[in-house]
Amino acid sequence: MTPIVEFRQVGKTFGTGARSVTALTGIDLSIEAGDVFAVIGYSGAGKSTLVRLINALEPVSSGSLLVDGTDITGLPERRLRELRRDIGMIFQQFNLMRSRTVFGNVAYPLKVAGWDKESRQRRVAELLHFVGIADKAWSYPDQLSGGQKQRVGIARALATNPKILLADESTSALDPETTGEVLRLLKRVNTELGVTIVVITHEMEVVREIADRVAVLDSGRIVEQGSVLDVFATPKTETARRFVETVLPDRPGGERLDRLRARHSGRLITAHLRDDRRVGAALSEAVSRHQVRFEIVDGGLKELGGVQLGRLTLELLGAESDVDAVIAELRRTTEIEELTAS
């Protein structure tokens, strides 16, 4: 498959000389057509800069960037305008025109693209129906909730049938429930309309909800990328681990571990769980073989890409050598961490 967006050793520096700021370094990234691709990173990591390169709002400083098969580095403005027609964008603060109705906001890009009145009306009605706010066509943005405003933003971004939708922190201003609704709508945009979506976020929950693939950006570099399942199941860098721990039950540490220790005198281990790895079966076989008892003291599971992932902290009770044997056996099935006193 050919990627719809491909970064090849892309660098981006703002300004020149001593006051220059390097926002991105050595970015290699392939986004396949039809993917929901998330870029996650902390504030200042370079996420917004990365999306602004895709729709050529900023030129790359080094390397090359291919969008839909065309190397956009050094293209004249006229060609870039054509390219941008295939790319929609939604924003954290929605960026709607307050003086125009919902209809007027969604119709605007069609007007700019030269659609006649009748076609505009038909298309706007279809879009408002798709995003679920057909009854708000004649309302003004100030009369809408945050979730409704973002639906208008999505309808407007989709108006001219783009191939790619860039979503820059598109749910960061919304409460968790509304976030869920907007993410489900974005998922429909992807599956029903076949639009490739690039989601920029600092929230791992957003990645978990809708993305197929994820790249972790740290200080302008991609430190990890892969399928969401792989990155969540086995994060390799500290930054990725910190993001993963915001959504999956973590290994107890600090005061939580102290409290567990006060209540449980046996050895504590944390097992990484994946329901496709049969960790439970391995545990029950190992403990019965070595006459070790266990108690579940912490943990849980969450669904990710059709797989249940999580962590379980157990207290193992029995002779030292038997507990060692159980741990060794479990290590053949999954990752096990022994929790030593903090």
Ligand SMILES: Nc1ncnc2c1ncn2[C@@H]1O[C@H](COP(=O)(O)OP(=O)(O)OP(=O)(O)O)[C@@H](O)[C@H]1O
């Ligand atoms: N136009 C600009 N001129 C100079 N420096 C810039 C410009 N735009 C971004 N930067 C710098 O590039 C770096 C990356 O910024 P960017 O906005 O891409 O990060 P971000 O990950 O999107 O952060 P946030 O989540 O806070 O928006 C920062 O150091 C920022 O100050």
